[in-house]
Amino acid sequence: MTENNEKQYVIGLDMGGTNSVFGLVDQRGTVHATSVISTKAYPDVNDYVAAGVQALQPALDLIGGIENVKGMGIGAPNANFYSGMIEHAPNLLWKGLVPIAKLFEDALGIPARVTNDANAAALGEMTYGVARGMKNFIMITLGTGVGSGIVVNGEIVYGSDGFAGELGHAIVDRSETARECGCGRKGCLETYCSATGVARTARMFLERSDEPSALRNLKPEEITSFDVYKAAEAGEKIAKDIFDYTGEILGAACANYALFNAPEAIVFFGGLTKAGHWIMDPIQKAFDENSLFTYKGKCKLLVSTLNGSEAAVLGASALGWE
Numbered sequence: 001m002t003e004n005n006e007k008q009y010v011i012g013l014d015m016g017g018t019n020s021v022f023g024l025v026d027q028r029g030t031v032h033a034t035s036v037i038s039t040k041a042y043p044d045v046n047d048y049v050a051a052g053v054q055a056l057q058p059a060l061d062l063i064g065g066i067e068n069v070k071g072m073g074i075g076a077p078n079a080n081f082y083s084g085m086i087e088h089a090p091n092l093l094w095k096g097l098v099p100i101a102k103l104f105e106d107a108l109g110i111p112a113r114v115t116n117d118a119n120a121a122a123l124g125e126m127t128y129g130v131a132r133g134m135k136n137f138i139m140i141t142l143g144t145g146v147g148s149g150i151v152v153n154g155e156i157v158y159g160s161d162g163f164a165g166e167l168g169h170a171i172v173d174r175s176e177t178a179r180e181c182g183c184g185r186k187g188c189l190e191t192y193c194s195a196t197g198v199a200r201t202a203r204m205f206l207e208r209s210d211e212p213s214a215l216r217n218l219k220p221e222e223i224t225s226f227d228v229y230k231a232a233e234a235g236e237k238i239a240k241d242i243f244d245y246t247g248e249i250l251g252a253a254c255a256n257y258a259l260f261n262a263p264e265a266i267v268f269f270g271g272l273t274k275a276g277h278w279i280m281d282p283i284q285k286a287f288d289e290n291s292l293f294t295y296k297g298k299c300k301l302l303v304s305t306l307n308g309s310e311a312a313v314l315g316a317s318a319l320g321w322e
Contacts, residue, residue, distance in 0.1 A: 007070035009063055011056065011108075012317025014117070015039060015076040015100075017091035022052060023313035024059045024069075025320075029128030031310050033059035045094045049103045056108075072104055072112040073319025075120030075312055080162035084114055113319040117141070117312065119156050119165070121269050121304075122149025124315025130267060130305045137265045138257055140167065140250075142272035145182075146190040146197075152261045167257055168194070172249055193250040195272050198225040201242050211238045229275045243275060247282025254283065255290035258299050269304035269311065 009032070014021045016039060023034045035055040042048035060066055078089035084101030086092065104112040115123070122139035125131040131139075135154040141147040146168030150157040157164045168190040169183050178187030179200065191197050203220045206213065213236050215223055231239035254266050266287075272279060284301055291299075306314060 007068060009069045010317045010320030011069055011072040011110075012313040012315070012320065013052070013072065013074040013076075013104075014120075014312035014316055015074060017077065020048075020052065021313055022056050022059075023310070023317060024056075024063065025314060025317040027321075029314055031313060033062065034310075034313065035059065040093060043093050045098055045100070045103065048094075049100075049107050052104070053107050066108055066110060069108075069110055069320075071110050071320035071322070072108065073120070073123075073316040073322075074100060074104065074112060074114040075117045075316035075319075076100060076114055077117060079114040079116045081113065081115045081119070081156070081158050082162040084112075086114070111320075113322060115156070115158075115316075115319060116147070116163075117315075118147030119149040119158075120315035120319065121147070121311065122151055122156060122267075122315070123318035124306060124311055125267050125269070125304055126151060126154075127318035127321070128306065128314050129311075130302050131265060134264045136261045137263045137267055138167075138254075138261070139267050139269060140254070142194060142268060142270035144194060144196055146194045148257075150260060151263075157261075167253070170253060170256075172253055189249070189253050193246055193253075193272075195225040195270075198228055198242060198246055198272065199223050201245055202228050202239075205238055205242055205245075209238065213238050215239070225272055225275070229278065232275070232278045240278065243278040244282045247279050247284075248286045251283040251286025251288075252290045254301070255287050255292070255295075258287075258291065258295050262295060263299050265300040265302050267302045267304055269306070271308075273303045 012023045020039045021036050023031045037051050037055050076086050079086050086098040086100050101112040101114045118141045121141050131137050137151050139149040148165050148167035150165045169188045171187045172189045173187035179191035181188035181191045202223050228239050228242050
């Protein structure tokens with residue numbers, strides 16, 4: 001093999017609190033093989049790394065071994081790019097500081113880098129997705145929580161300590177009735193504009209009105225953002241109002257976020273984006289109404305084009321090329 005043909009692959013690891021997905025990815029962003037292990041099954045992180053390496057082996061055999069892999073990228077909760085550590089992650093079994101990058105480097109013999117899951121999503125979008133070629137954009141992930149990655153001049157913003165860009169925890173409501181957030185503060189964007197936040201809004205709207213809705217057939221605590229989407233598709237005004245309320249808050253917040261880096265685009269990713277125009281139209285309207293005049297018409301609001309099931313692995317793998 002010539003030097004140009006070597007190192008055609010990287011490994012991406014999407015580490016969740018429940019499961020971890022490993023993928024082997026080529027330069028075009030094709031995921032050639034994936035394997036899954038249970039994150040929760042390994043109270044000792046060394047056993048977890050050993051299980052991960054073992055799960056990767058069949059895929060590595062297919063491409064002629066680890067010598068054809070350039071590096072490994074890991075997307076993990078509370079991960080610090082600077083230190084290579086997972087730091088005090090509340091949803092993982094391993095407490096304190098976990099040197100996850102070094103553990104995989106030592107086990108595989110290749111460079112490994114780690115970042116948090118939202119930054120990994122931004123890297124994936126910039127490397128393989130709708131933000132390809134962009135140097136300045138903001139990634140907003142709308143899932144159980146709201147995550148974000150800020151890209152300036154082609155680089156992720158990590159800040160002084162590695163934890164910059166927690167836009168989901170910007171406070172958007174300072175009233176007495178502001179919602180409590182898992183971070184310990186009140187009124188965070190995440191409590192209104194995550195999938196969980198939409199469900200909270202649905203319960204609030206149902207309590208405040210007598211409007212008929214299929215959502216009333218469900219137990220309040222079991223309502224999901226997908227249920228709200230189905231109600232909107234069925235023509236229910238209350239469901240449209242829920243998305244309008246959510247989009248208005250998120251669009252106004254994004255108008256403020258655009259001040260950071262005059263982004264070419266704000267890219268939305270995650271389950272909530274599947275609500276399509278029901279959520280994107282009110283976001284766009286509020287964004288336009290609240291944008292500083294200097295920025296009007298310059299920033300596109302886009303939905304990620306990456307395959308949802310592969311996006312997290314692709315995002316993590318993008319670190320492996322660096």
